[in-house]
Amino acid sequence: MIDFVLLIVIAICIVALGLAAILTRNLLSQDEGTPKMREVADAIRVGAEAFIKRQYSTIAILAIVGAVAIFVVYYLTGQQAIALATAGAFIVGAACSAVAGVVAMWIAVRTNIRTASAAQTSDGKALDFSFRGGAISGLIITSMSLLGVSITYIALGADPTHTPFVIIGFAFGASFVALFAQLGGGIYTKAADVGADIVGKVEAGIPEDDVRNPATIADLVGDNVGDCAGRGADLFESTAAENIGAMILGVALFPIFGVNGILFPIVMCSLGLLASMIGILSVKGVDGADPMDAMNRGYYITAIISAIFLAGGVYYLLGATPGWMYFVLAGFVGIALSVAFLRVTLYYTDHHYRPVQDIANASETGAGTNIIMGFSVGLETTAVPAVLIGVSLLLSYWFGTMTGIPQGGLYGTAVATIGMLMVCAYVLTMDTFGPIADNAGGIVEMSQAPDEVRHRMDKLDAAGNTTKALTKGYAIGSASLAVFLLFNAYMADIAKLTGKAFDVVNLANVNVFVGALIGAMLVFLFASLAIRAVSKTAQYVIEEVRIQFRDPGIMAGTKKPDYARVIDITTQGALKNMVLPGALVILFPIIIGVTMKHEALAGFLMVATITGILMALILNNSGGAWDNAKKYIETGVHGGKKSEAHKAAVIGDTVGDPFKDTAGPSLHVLIKLLATLTLVLAPLFI
């Protein structure tokens, strides 16, 4: 017998997939622009598909190794009964995540050309197309995550208090794939970008997205494989990991709420998906208006409807406690935090505010001061978010305690996390909109479209940059709120395995302290390797572009550069260089856990997470601020384009590229990967 509430989840997912199908059909029927545009778009599509194919082949091999390892671990540690189920769930999670990434990319490379074509006549229409392209990804990814968890739950589920501990395999599979997808894609996109900029803009002095630059197509491919596929996999695994973590916490409340407490997270997320659909449909591009206005309005609509659904959902599912109202308040904390994170990120990365202006000012005295100021801004951006996260955790915990049920405080933080997750599909839409608009802009530029078309796309591109920064803020905010519940899920898992309470992680214990120290270090080491991977791969790109530039025909524009060769070199470099950092974050926690056992590993996990959150904020926001300081100067201040200040700002932007698009987003995944990995491999650590 399938629980009634699960049917709600499945029904909403089917509706969402239906809407995605309608949007896709509509979009594909649109005009594909001029032959020149199509030529560029085809090259991007072919390059992106080739990369994704090779990348996922590599990941598939790694995932099979992972699944076998899980099976062996469970089999040898006396968990034979669930060995196959956990390894199977891992494979399903990995497969679903891969599909999510592929879908995001598939849609993006088909939407970019239609957006570029629409921009020939109307910027409102261009916004509609690119936003709906994003919406298709957002709806499909979120539905896939919810359906995946629901169906795995149904397939496994004789005993609802037991199943969540097996579904963690699904979450780990999703994290595992997301790590490599985000890392590989992030390395690809930034190596191509940095390589194109250094030889093109800096050495040869030709504009961005110039057709003569052999690395431009690779750069545009990068938007799709890094931003679309990477972020798609990232938010897919967020939804999966956080839902499953909250389900584990719900098991402890089974005596009070029955199965409702366990299924609460996915039901609420499906209601959030419904709210997001309404929000998405409310967005309508208007010629001449600021695209951010329409998208912001849609966001607030989604948030308000989510809040209403949240109150109703809590009453319906958790009404068994007289203090249910406090859970509603805890959920509101999560929704409020998502809004607050967007505002703070905007403040730090938008040129209307002090930080970006400071960086632009500092560019006047050269690249040195630009970098110093940008890095200082990046470090500063940890302050308000950390306080916001701290207050949200304390507040939602306190609300949870006020419900009067045992472990209510902890469940309060879970409800807040779920509240924040409800708007996920809408945020994913805004996020995928960014690279689509960016790509469309590149197509317009490379097809040498008239100036007015370029101006239309520039406006959309700028909005895309903003939404990309904002959604990174959201991703890290939701991860931060989730980590506390994920730790506690790990501790519940260990307690279940050992049959003894595990509720103390004593930092004053020398083993735990050393674990914590190593955990913090791992974050820095991972960031180092991710950044270096971009640098190494960019080096290959730079060499190839320099070789091609020696051909006078290419610089004169009479001979077409060999785009495919650069794409191929970047693909190989990215795939090669993603393995070391990826392997590291999988092996380190296993080594710590096996040698120092579960309490030291908990210290490792918690402090790695704290450091990872803050480091991701530093990398994302400094990168975003550098990028926008450059764009701000390009509007004409501080001497405008071609000034010394602009040159300095271009260097800052280059430094920020691997920060904000490779290392930062990969840290989001790292945080959750550590949590799901320790959950799944817990039998090894006792």
Place this chain on the structure above:
Amino acid sequence: MIDFVLLIVIAICIVALGLAAILTRNLLSQDEGTPKMREVADAIRVGAEAFIKRQYSTIAILAIVGAVAIFVVYYLTGQQAIALATAGAFIVGAACSAVAGVVAMWIAVRTNIRTASAAQTSDGKALDFSFRGGAISGLIITSMSLLGVSITYIALGADPTHTPFVIIGFAFGASFVALFAQLGGGIYTKAADVGADIVGKVEAGIPEDDVRNPATIADLVGDNVGDCAGRGADLFESTAAENIGAMILGVALFPIFGVNGILFPIVMCSLGLLASMIGILSVKGVDGADPMDAMNRGYYITAIISAIFLAGGVYYLLGATPGWMYFVLAGFVGIALSVAFLRVTLYYTDHHYRPVQDIANASETGAGTNIIMGFSVGLETTAVPAVLIGVSLLLSYWFGTMTGIPQGGLYGTAVATIGMLMVCAYVLTMDTFGPIADNAGGIVEMSQAPDEVRHRMDKLDAAGNTTKALTKGYAIGSASLAVFLLFNAYMADIAKLTGKAFDVVNLANVNVFVGALIGAMLVFLFASLAIRAVSKTAQYVIEEVRIQFRDPGIMAGTKKPDYARVIDITTQGALKNMVLPGALVILFPIIIGVTMKHEALAGFLMVATITGILMALILNNSGGAWDNAKKYIETGVHGGKKSEAHKAAVIGDTVGDPFKDTAGPSLHVLIKLLATLTLVLAPLFI
């Protein structure tokens, strides 16, 4: 009755001060060079003395406020009996620290000119002078710290199990002054350096230390007030804080070792001082030889003699336990760690190894890739040190446990820390040698001495850069080993105050977790503000230098620039901009402790410390590596001076300046300040 062992401490300190007096007399009797050299040196001396005077006046006011606050806190929280004593110890500690800073600066500004003069004829003699100048500081600072603690102990000491909890006032006073001394000096030195470089080297294209640059004297003043006075205060407070922390742990062992366990730390440090004297006297400059050889030999001599003294000291003082030999092994771990840290730092910051070469390579494609690679190297440098610290802690804890006494493990880590501290006086000597050589090089350059004299100084200056990087490695290594004992001292203090055991800091408790998150954030925020303070102050310098450069007489070399005005502007800027970051790190722990109480504060303290250690490594080592990559290119590789690669490397060096000489070293102080502050203000947090 004064304990016999304390008399040993006092006697050794008197011998050390006597040696310092002889060395000083000798040094002052040396030739002061050409009139041109004297002119430059006088300007540096006057500028440095003026800054120190104004800086310490500001710090004195802050310290009086601090003392009153401590008195009030103790008085109002029922600790009236020790309110006056604790506040008094704070004042004594602050005063001793100030004297230590002043002495270091006083000697340095008198040694620089004599070193420059010696370089006219012999590089061996120049090494002797500058190294002995460093030795005078090293001996005086270490003796002052040991004498200060000993005399305060005697003055307070009716009950040996009680006194250590009062002397913490001394340690807090030392940390308090060190924070502002290092911050103010660090901001001064780098603002002048960055300002001089940007307008001089980058904009006007004149060499470093060119007489025409109005900011050069301020830059040379900075070496004295930042590196000498700042690091002097830093290592003074390290010695004080770590000794006192270990004394508190010794109280728990009173039933076994009596007063010997409590006095063990300072006795061992005084023996280390004796070993350092031997090491110092063994260093003898040889014309034409690599100065690092002589200094390294002296270091190994000091380390070996320290190890022998350690074994004897442990036997004599802690022989009451049959397992005393294990404490000797724990102490060896500390000495070995100090050697290991020097080797690792050398690897990451010396151009003979891969990291600096990678940065130099990356400079070929511009400043962007230089910065990306340098930052990646900086992040990477956390890995081996973190593992070394972790292994040392576990190993010394395990050795301590093997002694079989209760709390032996914890005391084992204390013995390891003390072992590492024994070589402190020698390390301080090497450290102060650096800025003296740097200054002498500047004097030689500005007095337009012949090329052969410059070449002699260049070699010494290069060695000085290496020793500066190494001693920063040592400073952070010893701080890292010490923090675990400092936490435990805090926990012992809280337990004494509440009368209840306090041995669990549970990271799974939501309050502790939030405290930990805020603690990690504080480190990043502090680094942000320290870096920005340099940027702000440098801006004033840049503006002033640009104004002076508009005078054609100055650029032609016919008119003397107004050095004093730049010194004055830098002084004002540095003092103004040190207040905010300084106040922040004092107020944050108080707010957390008062609102969330002692366990959350312990989480805050521990995770702030972990993050602080790693962040200091990142900042120090990336800065050192950038600096040496630039110097490496100047030897002629990658196109040598004036090449595009060199320009890129200069930008990297500029970025690294506030990292390695302001934010990084200030973080060393921050780590210990947090520990001593929480110890002293513990009555507020229960």
